[in-house]
Amino acid sequence: MAMVPARPPWREFWRVRRIFGAGVLEGLTFIHRQYGPFVRTRLPLQLYFVADPACIEEILVKKADRFRKDRTSRLLSRVVGNGLLVNDGESWRRQRRLLQPAFHQRQLQSYAAAMVGAIERAAATWQTGEVRNVHEDMMAVTLNIVAEALFGADVSADAGHMGRIISELMEEFGRILGLAARFQPPAWVPTPANRRFRASARKVDRVILRVIDARRRNPSGPAQDDLLSLLIAARDEDGSTMTDAQVRDEAVTLFLAGHETTALALTYSLYLLALHPECQARVADELARVLDGRTPGLGDLESLKYTDAVLHESMRLYPPAWVMARQALTEVEIGGFHFPKGAEFVMTPWVVHRDPKSFADPEAFKPERWEGDLAQRLPRFAYFPFGGGPRVCIGNRFAMMEAKLVLAVALQRFRFEVTPQTELTLLPSVTLRPRHGVRLRLAARERLDPVPPAP
Numbered sequence: 001m002a003m004v005p006a007r008p009p010w011r012e013f014w015r016v017r018r019i020f021g022a023g024v025l026e027g028l029t030f031i032h033r034q035y036g037p038f039v040r041t042r043l044p045l046q047l048y049f050v051a052d053p054a055c056i057e058e059i060l061v062k063k064a065d066r067f068r069k070d071r072t073s074r075l076l077s078r079v080v081g082n083g084l085l086v087n088d089g090e091s092w093r094r095q096r097r098l099l100q101p102a103f104h105q106r107q108l109q110s111y112a113a114a115m116v117g118a119i120e121r122a123a124a125t126w127q128t129g130e131v132r133n134v135h136e137d138m139m140a141v142t143l144n145i146v147a148e149a150l151f152g153a154d155v156s157a158d159a160g161h162m163g164r165i166i167s168e169l170m171e172e173f174g175r176i177l178g179l180a181a182r183f184q185p186p187a188w189v190p191t192p193a194n195r196r197f198r199a200s201a202r203k204v205d206r207v208i209l210r211v212i213d214a215r216r217r218n219p220s221g222p223a224q225d226d227l228l229s230l231l232i233a234a235r236d237e238d239g240s241t242m243t244d245a246q247v248r249d250e251a252v253t254l255f256l257a258g259h260e261t262t263a264l265a266l267t268y269s270l271y272l273l274a275l276h277p278e279c280q281a282r283v284a285d286e287l288a289r290v291l292d293g294r295t296p297g298l299g300d301l302e303s304l305k306y307t308d309a310v311l312h313e314s315m316r317l318y319p320p321a322w323v324m325a326r327q328a329l330t331e332v333e334i335g336g337f338h339f340p341k342g343a344e345f346v347m348t349p350w351v352v353h354r355d356p357k358s359f360a361d362p363e364a365f366k367p368e369r370w371e372g373d374l375a376q377r378l379p380r381f382a383y384f385p386f387g388g389g390p391r392v393c394i395g396n397r398f399a400m401m402e403a404k405l406v407l408a409v410a411l412q413r414f415r416f417e418v419t420p421q422t423e424l425t426l427l428p429s430v431t432l433r434p435r436h437g438v439r440l441r442l443a444a445r446e447r448l449d450p451v452p453p454a455p
């Protein structure tokens, strides 16, 4: 066996550059189709691209303790401080232990009402016949949901306001990341971008720390069942609790990690359903049969099997977290190859999810493929929209429950149609975003006759 993974030959250098220049998704797809599932870059970096499910499992699960997050992900710490998403080592393990109970099934149930409420309020303002940017709509809905889950009924927190200032912070960060493609001055250099970013971060700190302080002073106040209270009350085995700064970092992390990804899963689901009216009709049919016009609740989720398949299939084709990466903390062997400490590995659900070895007709939107036992038959990590191993998305069940409830309410009320203005240009950033949003027309959902109960 070769000692190192394949890399594009020099004579292909310009071709590969040209394809990456056209788009990073096209570039990654090309190198894997052309040079195999484990590719080394020609650049003088210890940087590897991995699209083999077994090797991804080695990195994310079997040898997870040999890795930390990669350098680019760690840049996010400018926004989320030492929050779960970027934390590493012993400190990460402790925080994960402290946060985990907030995502237990019983706790999740308490968020269902907020999820349904947010989409019902939004849908009540939508009009039949109008063309809407559903990406914007879904961002607003999921922002309200995560704000309510975190800060509950706490008026001092003013969930909407909190959402806006954190989004502002993220926008500033996005601009810094954009600049980073060319030059990345350290955070302490007072460039205009860094100054605006710091001002934004201070605003977030002020608001969140004020809320935390109020909660600590009045622990039996009105908002005891939200995520923030759980973070404040969480105790480790030795009885220790989180500092205010750590609670702040985790709250901002949950805000960020929790709302945009779910909004994207919903946006792409609506887009794909609008492109495939026959699939949309099947969802509507299922909703009519299971709910008969009622508002969906937690007890219905199990029965919404086709709706579930639609979400799976949308996240296969458009994984919101389209790329994950890790850096080796020690020398390590992956896929039989040997790598030095510091080597970085880039794993791309976008490429893996479209591999014809795992999925027949991989580019086609076919929710039916998930109705059988496909999920059980697939190799582990042939499909991994939520990552895997110890750092698997802590919010995966929260997200699936939220996405199903929101999709169900939206599709109960409206039919979504493509229009001549509908287009999708992808912007692979921290997440896989639609560059110009997604415009769809809302049509009336003709009420189906309720299915008579079985005799």
Ligand code: HEM
Residues within 6 Å of the ligand: 084, 085, 086, 096, 146, 253, 254, 257, 258, 259, 261, 262, 265, 319, 320, 321, 324, 325, 384, 385, 386, 387, 388, 390, 391, 392, 393, 394, 395, 396, 398, 399
């Ligand atoms: C469809 C929606 C979502 C998708 C596709 C998604 C995807 C992911 C992925 C792929 C990771 C692992 C990243 C890596 O290994 O480098 C992750 C981690 C994480 N996610 Fe999600 N996520 C979603 C929703 C949520 C929600 C709703 C929350 C919280 C309310 C959340 C909170 C987190 C946190 C805190 C982490 C870091 C976990 C750790 O490192 O221990 N996510 N997510």
